[in-house]
């Protein structure tokens with residue numbers, strides 16, 4: 177262990193380099209501003225050559241300025257001391273940072289963390305030092321170095337005067353308070369994570385791991401890595417990142433900008449279809465029905481059906497003759513023209529078929545009229561046009577989906593496809609569409625319907641003038657064009673992403689896989705998830721086949737993350753016990769950080785639930801500096817909790833109430849899980865959902881139940897590598913005495929452990 181003096185000395189050494197880097201950054205920035213201005217002046221020369229030169233100058237200068245302008249908290253965060261025979265032209269130490277920068281003599285001052293030369297910072301180990309003698313993590317606040325943390329990887333090659341100092345930077349990073357947004361982990365990416373981040377871009381990269389193993393962090397850093405590695409391809413084609421909910425997307429959205437990347441498209445699964453912003457989750461049973469591939473047949477039938485209010489038939493007077501078309505004839509034409517075709521795109525063919533049918537029936541009475549004359553006349557005939565409009569209107573996916581709320585139609589479409597129970601579930605869910613709008617799972621149905629209905633035929637608009645971007649005439653330079661491209665939003669129905677990253681992939685339903693597959697026909701993929709956290713209660717084989725269909729025959733590379741960086745050992749032990757009770761053999765990650773605070777499980781009468789939850793949350797808000805999450809079984813539970821917690825002091829911006837499903841991917845410093853027994857009972861995979869809810873907390877965890885639930889959780893596996901719960905329940909606040917109250921006490925009781933004599937960690 178290094179003493180204080182050597183730590184101070186080493187900090188001073190690094191401060192010198194950091195100062196040099198910031199000074200260089202300021203010089204380069206000033207130079208780029210000048211170069212940009214000089215570039216613009218080139219235009220005064222007036223020749224085409226000068227204009228091209230101007231474009232090039234301005235483009236490069238402005239791109240560099242943009243990089244220099246980014247926020248640079250912790251600009252230099254790593255240093256590698258290399259073995260003399262492994263450093264190029266004596267280049268040691270090698271500094272690693274958020275961007276690459278060279279000095280006046282073009283010597284490297286900092287290397288971008290994504291460059292191959294930086295890989296050893298993340299990958300070198302004592303067993304395989306890769307030429308690194310000492311790896312140093314540099315911690316800063318603004319431009320001031322505040323600490324260093326060393327790993328001596330190759331002691332045999334260390335010079336005698338090399339200091340090794342450290343204060344546990346990774347643990348410090350893991351223990352710090354969480355805010356409303358996720359932070360990047362660029363300085364402390366671990367070896368197994370780095371391998372997944374730097375995996376080749378092609379094919380499918382599958383990253384699996386339990387809660388808190390950094391899958392989301394890896395996915396986001398991988399996006400930044402790919403954008404750096406092959407900027408042309410990935411900025412041009414686009415990188416799409418898909419998360420489970422809008423809450424989650426808000427939570428992760430600042431990570432990529434902090435890494436200097438702002439071109440990726442972030443969407444929740446409920447936002448993948450143009451013009452729809454679905455947030456509403458469905459109950460498990462409805463999710464299973466709506467997510468099933470069987471819905472394709474149901475929707476296909478709906479898409480081919482007659483619209484509501486279709487006219488009973490046609491009867492119009494024309495040249496002294498009654499032209500008639502019965503309802504049945506109309507429906508026969510519908511079947512013949514529409515079956516298996518895109519309804520909105522074959523409207524003209526349907527109209528022609530009606531004219532043909534009428535002509536066939538009445539041509540004798542109409543002699544000597546020609547067919548062409550007949551068509552021309554009828555198309556202008558008001559009553560005829562009126563009939564066609566209501567017989568074959570343009571329909572939107574939303575309208576057709578709404579038809580499923582009609583019991584008679586629903587039975588017609590699904591009688592031989594869904595069970596009676598499934599039909600009841602679907603009908604109940606669809607009847608909410610009108611009032612509440614589409615749910616997250618309706619989005620996949622809308623996208624499917626769009627492929628069956630086709631697009632409304634559009635009138636071609638004249639092509640915009642060249643150099644028009646976002647409707648504005650572009651005046652000058654390549655840089656401006658690039659700037660416009662950067663802020664240019666891909667159309668909502670864009671389907672040619674170069675790479676798609678899907679988080680919480682275990683929950684993607686078969687129907688959602690179809691949506692993703694349509695957007696990734698040209699894409700390579702990164703999929704991150706945890707099968708143990710799956711909420712899919714439908715047919716697993718359907719999920720596999722839909723996923724295979726979406727990904728095609730691409731090669732799959734699998735990476736497994738095994739360390740839980742989020743939860744304290746105490747919290748993860750409680751969660752592990754829940755999941756072990758249903759999946760005794762599941763491979764769970766290992767939590768690495770203990771804080772001595774065991775979770776508190778309270779059992780109260782229903783009447784005491786509001787006050788107990790309020791009290792628990794107030795305790796937690798006082799005990800942690802960061803965020804507090806309240807996790808309830810469902811949307812109704814959220815509404816209740818909001819009421820119970822209204823006006824709570826200190827809650828502003830720190831308190832979030834989410835349903836167990838919305839909690840996916842989220843994390844908070846402290847968590848209260850309300851009515852865990854209902855989370856278990858709410859779905860056949862209820863234990864898994866509760867496991868997800870219990871693994872959201874970094875520091876403190878409490879549960880408030882109204883019925884005993886811990887007795888349904890089986891005994892832990894004795895070989896379990898995670899720490900097991902302590903027999904006593906400590907208070908929510910550090911050092912607070914254990915709360916033991918009788919079940920009748922209005923504020924609840926600490927529920928007794930069902931497993932006395934359990935091994936302490």
Ligand SMILES: Nc1ncnc2c1ncn2[C@@H]1O[C@H](COP(=O)(O)OP(=O)(O)OP(=O)(O)O)[C@@H](O)[C@H]1O
Pocket residue numbers: 346349350359360361364365366369385386387388389390391392393394706741742840841842843871
């Ligand atoms: N190498 C690391 N250095 C510092 N913090 C890390 C590291 N890896 C992960 N973390 C932190 O651990 C927490 C969990 O990470 P993340 O949310 O990516 O996990 P996850 O595997 O996606 O979890 P879940 O499956 O439960 O949603 C985050 O706060 C993240 O910043």
